[in-house]
Amino acid sequence: MKERAFGAIHDMLTRLAAVFFRVRSRLTALVLRTVTWLAAGLTFGALFFLLGHILINGIPYIKPSLFAWEYNTTNVSLLPALVTTVFMVALALVVSVPLGLFTAIYLVEYAKRGSRLVKLIRVTAETLSGIPSIVYGLFGLLFFVTWLGWGFSLAAGTLTLAIMILPLIMRTAEESLKAVPDTYREGAFGLGAGRLRTVFRIVLPAAAPGILAGIILAMGRIVGETAALIYTAGTVAQIPNSLLASGRTLAVHMYALSSEGLYTGQAYATAVVLLIVVVGINALSAALARKIARG
16 A cells, blocks of 8 residues: 555656646746847847938938039038948958968868967967957058058058958858868869869859858948048048048048038938948848859
8 A cells, every 4th residue: 555655646746747847848948939039129129220210310311412423511422432432342352352261271271180370370360350440440550551651541441451351251261161071072082183173163162152251241341440440541531543542431431420510411321321332242242152052
């Protein structure tokens, strides 16, 4: 009788424990799901509020005079800043993308894994990624503007931005190359392809979407940068006629207008154009990545 009683008690406690753990797991899942939805709602709410605020305040000020070829205090044209932004993005990518990509190829495909040099380069890149942009601006001011004597110029701003985005491009390219399965390389080697041919014909096309994602992030950082460019490229609201001429990007143009307090509406309009540029760059890059991945 005692054994049956103990057995019944044990079965009842086991069932109660199972019910308790099942209820607790469901409550935990419910809490986590609720927190996730709340976080997503807050994120999208903040995004929609920000976009709505910018669009509502900026669209009424988008006029043909805002796209005049020359800037003056009457039209407050953003076209010179837009052209300068395009130049800045193109030149900075021309400098940083080859350096970052070839460095990543060396680290993944050629360098001995686990070597001290590889570890040192990775630590250096991660450290540089965490440095605030204003520090890069001060470095560019001291080195390019003052020591080399370039003054506030497109060249000084471009090279400062190239140094700033180089760690980002290098790390994203390295991770993308590491994500390519080794079977791709082994198959190419088995067919008689050399290492260089394998890298450029097999590995790089497979890693292209990830590499392009890093380039997109770098472009976004260039387009939205202000602190580093104020100290290096200057704030002249004209299209630079040479690499040693000063100019301002859209972000610097928007900062200058808002800080003056006289052209707040035009600053919002500049923000609208900046959003359109960023969205266009992301869409074009995503389409290019999909095309490369399919082909």
